[in-house]
Amino acid sequence: MGAALAGIKVLDLSRVLAGPWCTQVLADLGADVIKVERPGAGDDTRHWGPPFLRDTQGQDTREASYFTACNRNKRSITVDMAHPEGQALLRRMAAEADVVVENFKVGGLRQYGLDYDSLSALNPRLVYCSITGFGQDGPYAERAGYDLMVQAMCGLMSVTGQADDEPGGGPLKVGVAVVDVFTGLYASNAILAALHARQASGRGQYIDMALLDVGVAVLANQAAGFLATGNAPARAGNIHPSLAPYQDFPTRDGNVLLAIGNDGQFARFCAAIGSPAWAQDARFATNTARVRHRDALLALMGPVMLLRTTAEWIALLEDRAVPCGPINTIAQAFDDPQVQARGLRVDLPRDAGDGIAGIATVASPMRLSETPVDYRRAPPALGQHTDEVLRDLGLDAAAIAALRESKAI
Known part of the structure; x- marks a missing residue:
C-alpha cells in the first residue's frame, strides 16, 4: 500500500505554527502539501531566531530552527498573492487541490479571490480550513489571536504554575505553544473527517477553527470539574487536583x-x-x-x-x-534509551544550495502498520520547489520566467 493520504493535494496558505502543524500532519501521512510563501521573506518563523540552522561548516545561517518544527515533507513555492498574476496562479492551484488551509484574519483573503466562496465555486470538492484566533463570528472575530494571549484568556494559565502563596507563584504559560499545536491537531482531524464525508456527498466543506475554542476544549478535566461544581480550579504547581501522590x-x-x-x-x-x-x-x-x-x-x-x-x-x-x-x-530526553529506540530523532538530507546539508526533526508519533509515515523531504528552503510545482501545473519554462519577471513569483 502507498501512503495513507497519497493523491491528496493540499494548498497551504498558512504560516507560523497552528496551520503549518496541521499541514505537516497531512504531509507526514502522504499528502502533497504545497507551502505558499511570500517572495523574499517567507513564513514568519524562518526569521524567529536564534537558534538558527547551521551550515556544513558549523556556522549559523539565516534560517531559524523554529521553521523546521512544522514544515517537513512540504514543497515550498513563493507567490505574491497581492499580484493579480499571483492570485490567478493560486486559484488555478486551488482548482486542482483537495484541501486549502489558511490562517489570515477573518475575510482577509476575499480581496484576492482566495476565500472559501470564491474557491469552492471553482472546485466544489474543496475542503477549506480557516484557522483564526477567535473564529469567524462573535465579538472578538476581528481580533488577532496568538497562542500566549489565548493561553491567558482560556484559563490555561490560571491552572499552570505554582500557587499564589508559593515562591514564584502566579500565572504561567506552558513552555510550548500548546494551543497552536492542539489547534493544528484538531484542524487535521477535521480535514480528514471532511475528506471522508466528501466520499459520500461529492462535496467539500468549510472548516472554522479557532484557537480560543481549542484552548477551552483542552482544559479537559479542569473544565469538567468547573462545570460540575461551579468552582474554578486554581494553580497547584505539579500537584494533580484529583490524584495523590x-x-x-x-x-x-x-x-x-x-x-x-x-x-x-x-x-x-x-x-x-x-x-x-x-x-x-x-x-x-x-x-x-x-x-x-x-x-x-x-x-x-x-x-x-x-x-x-x-x-x-x-x-x-x-x-x-x-x-x-x-x-x-530536552537534551536528556533525546539521550533516553527509549526515545532512541523509538527513533524519535529523524535526520533528513536537504540539497537546496544554501550550505545546509541536512536537518534533524522530531519523528511523527503516528505509527501505522500498513501505511506508515514517509519522511520524504526535509523542511524546504524558501521557494525551493517553485519551478517544480509550476511545471507540475503545466507551465513551461517561458511562462515561469515571465511570472518571475513580473514578480508574481
Missing part, C-alpha cells in the same frame, strides 16, 4: 516524579519503602482519602523521598510497577 518530590540529588494513579500502586509504594501501614491508614487507603489528606501524606513522604537519589528511587519503584521517572531536560 501524583507530583514531583525532591530526592537526595535532584527530583523524581511519582505518578501513582490507583490504590494498588500506592500500596506497592508503601511496601517498597517499608511503611505498609500507610496503605491501611484510613486517611490514605483510597485515592479520595489521599486527596483530602494530601498535606498529611506529603508531610510523611517528603523526608522519606530525600533518603535516596533519583536513580535509586527509579530502580526501586520501577521494579515494583510504581510509575515514576526523572525530570529530564
Whole structure:
C-alpha cells in the first residue's frame, strides 16, 4: 500500500505554527502539501531566531530552527498573492487541490479571490480550513489571536504554575505553544473527517477553527470539574487536583516524579519503602482519602523521598510497577534509551544550495502498520520547489520566467 493520504493535494496558505502543524500532519501521512510563501521573506518563523540552522561548516545561517518544527515533507513555492498574476496562479492551484488551509484574519483573503466562496465555486470538492484566533463570528472575530494571549484568556494559565502563596507563584504559560499545536491537531482531524464525508456527498466543506475554542476544549478535566461544581480550579504547581501522590518530590540529588494513579500502586509504594501501614491508614487507603489528606501524606513522604537519589528511587519503584521517572531536560530526553529506540530523532538530507546539508526533526508519533509515515523531504528552503510545482501545473519554462519577471513569483 502507498501512503495513507497519497493523491491528496493540499494548498497551504498558512504560516507560523497552528496551520503549518496541521499541514505537516497531512504531509507526514502522504499528502502533497504545497507551502505558499511570500517572495523574499517567507513564513514568519524562518526569521524567529536564534537558534538558527547551521551550515556544513558549523556556522549559523539565516534560517531559524523554529521553521523546521512544522514544515517537513512540504514543497515550498513563493507567490505574491497581492499580484493579480499571483492570485490567478493560486486559484488555478486551488482548482486542482483537495484541501486549502489558511490562517489570515477573518475575510482577509476575499480581496484576492482566495476565500472559501470564491474557491469552492471553482472546485466544489474543496475542503477549506480557516484557522483564526477567535473564529469567524462573535465579538472578538476581528481580533488577532496568538497562542500566549489565548493561553491567558482560556484559563490555561490560571491552572499552570505554582500557587499564589508559593515562591514564584502566579500565572504561567506552558513552555510550548500548546494551543497552536492542539489547534493544528484538531484542524487535521477535521480535514480528514471532511475528506471522508466528501466520499459520500461529492462535496467539500468549510472548516472554522479557532484557537480560543481549542484552548477551552483542552482544559479537559479542569473544565469538567468547573462545570460540575461551579468552582474554578486554581494553580497547584505539579500537584494533580484529583490524584495523590501524583507530583514531583525532591530526592537526595535532584527530583523524581511519582505518578501513582490507583490504590494498588500506592500500596506497592508503601511496601517498597517499608511503611505498609500507610496503605491501611484510613486517611490514605483510597485515592479520595489521599486527596483530602494530601498535606498529611506529603508531610510523611517528603523526608522519606530525600533518603535516596533519583536513580535509586527509579530502580526501586520501577521494579515494583510504581510509575515514576526523572525530570529530564530536552537534551536528556533525546539521550533516553527509549526515545532512541523509538527513533524519535529523524535526520533528513536537504540539497537546496544554501550550505545546509541536512536537518534533524522530531519523528511523527503516528505509527501505522500498513501505511506508515514517509519522511520524504526535509523542511524546504524558501521557494525551493517553485519551478517544480509550476511545471507540475503545466507551465513551461517561458511562462515561469515571465511570472518571475513580473514578480508574481
